[in-house]
Amino acid sequence: MDIREVSVRCCIAGGGPAGMMLALLLARSGIAVLVLEKHVDFLRDFRGDTIHPSTLEVMHELGVLQEFLQRPHQEVRTLGGQIGDTFLQLADFTHLPTHCRFIALMPQWEFLSFIADQARRYPSFRIEMQAEAAALIEEGGRVVGVRAETPQGPLAVRADLVVGADGRHSIVREKAGLETIDLGAPMDVLWMRLSRLPTDPAQLGRLDAGRILVMLNREEYWQCAFVIPKGGFDQIRQGGLAAFRREIARLAPHLGDRVGELDDWTDIKLLTVAVDRLRVWHRPGLLCIGDAAHAMSPIGGVGINLAIQDAVAAANILVPRLLQGAPGENDLQAVQHRREFPTRATQRLQLLVQNRVIGHVLQSTGKLSPPLAVQLVGRWPLLRRIPARLIGIGFRPEHVRLPAAA
Numbered sequence: 001m002d003i004r005e006v007s008v009r010c011c012i013a014g015g016g017p018a019g020m021m022l023a024l025l026l027a028r029s030g031i032a033v034l035v036l037e038k039h040v041d042f043l044r045d046f047r048g049d050t051i052h053p054s055t056l057e058v059m060h061e062l063g064v065l066q067e068f069l070q071r072p073h074q075e076v077r078t079l080g081g082q083i084g085d086t087f088l089q090l091a092d093f094t095h096l097p098t099h100c101r102f103i104a105l106m107p108q109w110e111f112l113s114f115i116a117d118q119a120r121r122y123p124s125f126r127i128e129m130q131a132e133a134a135a136l137i138e139e140g141g142r143v144v145g146v147r148a149e150t151p152q153g154p155l156a157v158r159a160d161l162v163v164g165a166d167g168r169h170s171i172v173r174e175k176a177g178l179e180t181i182d183l184g185a186p187m188d189v190l191w192m193r194l195s196r197l198p199t200d201p202a203q204l205g206r207l208d209a210g211r212i213l214v215m216l217n218r219e220e221y222w223q224c225a226f227v228i229p230k231g232g233f234d235q236i237r238q239g240g241l242a243a244f245r246r247e248i249a250r251l252a253p254h255l256g257d258r259v260g261e262l263d264d265w266t267d268i269k270l271l272t273v274a275v276d277r278l279r280v281w282h283r284p285g286l287l288c289i290g291d292a293a294h295a296m297s298p299i300g301g302v303g304i305n306l307a308i309q310d311a312v313a314a315a316n317i318l319v320p321r322l323l324q325g326a327p328g329e330n331d332l333q334a335v336q337h338r339r340e341f342p343t344r345a346t347q348r349l350q351l352l353v354q355n356r357v358i359g360h361v362l363q364s365t366g367k368l369s370p371p372l373a374v375q376l377v378g379r380w381p382l383l384r385r386i387p388a389r390l391i392g393i394g395f396r397p398e399h400v401r402l403p404a405a406a
């Protein structure tokens with residue numbers, strides 16, 4: 001079979017939040033970019049749906065915030081939860097120094113379709129769906145392109161820069177031989193949805209002996225995350241669906257009349273939690289960003305937002321180089337240098353919460369009470385601004401620095 005060949009300035013493997021945002025920013029600066037996305041569409045259930053104020057600020061800087069907020073979403077201004085018998089407010093986003101002082105809950109396919117629609121306004125943007133990056137093309141120790149499988153047959157893309165934005169099971173990082181540091185996680189998460197009634201309490205999380213349930217209000221339904229000990233899904237399945245339903249109803253009694261909606265294990269999706277990062281994010285001709293460079297814990301719902309921040313930083317640093325030709329190794333190193341601190345700092349916080357709080361709760365058998373630091377946050381409204389800032393803006397927020405090409 002003939003191999004189709006294409007040449008482009010930048011080829012991005014993966015049309016998730018990191019890849020699509022970088023593609024939009026490059027195309028907006030007049031750089032020819034091709035995204036290879038292995039799926040036929042953007043439809044994914046239970047992915048990063050939490051669009052934080054840092055990402056909404058990027059939308060504002062791109063001049064598309066109002067249009068973006070026309071898409072279906074819910075706005076979360078405060079976060080609270082119940083630990084044992086005590087209910088506490090834990091984060092208040094309404095004082096952030098950003099245009100949007102809330103988290104927007106938006107299905108990831110809505111978010112990605114919006115970014116794709118924006119990118120299609122620029123003639124230098126191209127996306128090829130059902131194109132799965134399978135191998136790198138290398139010459140003289142430099143990555144000079146990607147080979148992909150498509151329904152029309154093999155595709156060879158030659159590029160001055162290849163970006164691996166293909167998520168936490170990245171083929172690009174594997175083929176590039178980049179070393180991963182695994183930071184470990186004591187938990188996995190089971191995602192499911194249960195219908196919501198207007199009379200339901202506005203509760204977000206419930207921590208009780210050995211159990212954690214987080215509920216996100218999606219208007220007609222609750223998006224529920226049931227946190228389990230790492231590798232514990234098989235044991236839960238062996239216990240049977242009826243016992244699992246009873247457990248959900250015990251943690252959230254208002255859901256007791258609806259747990260029957262879970263009538264098959266296929267209604268429950270397992271997220272195997274991984275926290276890792278690459279030691280070096282690049283090789284000559286190649287850069288990894290987003291989950292491909294650092295898989296995040298679901299704590300704080302920051303994964304999608306860090307992926308976007310990587311894309312903004314990469315565009316700010318690389319566009320001036322890409323306008324002239326291939327970026328050098330020092331340019332790619334500058335992207336890692338810029339993004340490594342926020343990644344490490346966020347992962348460190350996540351590991352702290354994972355190991356000190358979540359691991360502890362999952363192993364506990366007796367009655368739980370909130371730790372002192374959490375009690376203080378619950379008692380003093382001013383302190384709730386700290387978690388809101390860490391979650392909503394994070395460390396070293398990025399800003400769109402480049403104007404759109406004329």
Ligand SMILES: Cc1cc2nc3c(=O)[nH]c(=O)nc-3n(C[C@H](O)[C@H](O)[C@H](O)COP(=O)(O)OP(=O)(O)OC[C@H]3O[C@@H](n4cnc5c(N)ncnc54)[C@H](O)[C@@H]3O)c2cc1C
Pocket residue numbers: 013014015016017018019036037038039045046047048049050131132133134165166167168170171172191270271289290291292296298300301302303304305307
């Ligand atoms: C079940 C679940 C729930 C989550 N919930 C949240 C949440 O609430 N909030 C949050 O912030 N984060 C959440 N995350 C994490 C979040 O989805 C990721 O951190 C974020 O999407 C990372 O963006 P990315 O673009 O780097 O990678 P991804 O979103 O993983 O995108 C990678 C893209 O590359 C494509 N791809 C993969 N391999 C190839 C290949 N070989 N060739 C071409 N294309 C390829 C994939 O189809 C995908 O579109 C969740 C993740 C999961 C799995």
